[in-house]
Amino acid sequence: MAYIIGPDYAFKLGKTEIEYFEDDRKTLRAFFDRTDAFPGTVTSASWVTGTRIASEVVPRRLRLIRGKRMYDWLSLNGGGTLVSSRLRDAVEELDPGQHQFFPVVVEDKKGAVHPGDFFIFNVGGRIESIIENRSNFTASGRGNVKSWSYSRRVGPWQCVLDAVVIGGRACWIEHRYGECWFISDRLAALLQERKLNGFDLDQHRHCDEVSLQFINLSHAGRAA
DSSP states (O other): OEEEEEEOTTOTTOOOEEEEOHHHHHHHHHHHHHSBSSTTOOOBOOTTSOOOOOGGGSOSEEEEEEOSOOOSEEEOBTSOEEEEHHHHHHHHHHSTTSSEEEEEEEEOTTSOBOSSOEEEEEOOOEEOOBOGGGSSEEEESTTTOTTOEEEEOSSSOOOEEEHHHHTTOSEEEETTEEEEEEEEHHHHHHHHHTTOOSEEEOGGGOBEEEOHHHHHHHHHHHHO
C-alpha cells in the first residue's frame, strides 16, 4: 500500500507559519519559471515535480511569522516543505541519497535562530507505476502531447500501483499524476512509529500495490 502525504491542514497541533525572505523568494521563483519540470513538457518546475533543484537558488534562512512550535513537517508560505532532522533521517534510512535536503535556519521576528536542525525537502524522481485498467482515472491529452496525464474520474477513489516499478522506493512522484508526493507503507509506518508530526496521510486516497508482472504471468498460465 502507498499513501499520498501532505500537510496537516487540521492544524491539530496549532498553526505555525514560516515564509521566505523576499529576495530569496524571487530567486527561487525565477529558477522555477525558467526550468522545465521534465524533458518534453512546457510545464514549469515546482516543489512537486520531482525536478532536481540547484542548491545555489535555495534559501539558507527562513522567517517564522506565526506561532512558536516547530513540527517535523511544515508547509512553507510560497511553496516547499520544511522538515526536521528526524524526518530527514527516516527518509534517508529507506531511500539513501535519492532526495534533496537543503539545510536552513529559521529566524523569529527579532532575528533569533530557532533551535534545531531543519531542511527544505525536495522529493526527487518520477516513475510511472499507475495501473490504468485497475484505477479510477482517465487519461487527459494522450496521443496529443508527450506530457499527457491522468485525472481522477467521478466516483470513489481507486488507484492501483505496480509494486515492481516502485521497487524499494520510500517516496516518489508519479509522472502521470503529479502535484503530490507518494510514500510507501514502510515509510508511513516508520514516521508513525517514531511519532513524527505535522503531516497527514490521506486515508481516503490510499493506493494498493500489486505486482503487474505476477498478474501477467498468472494470466498467461491460465491461458495455457
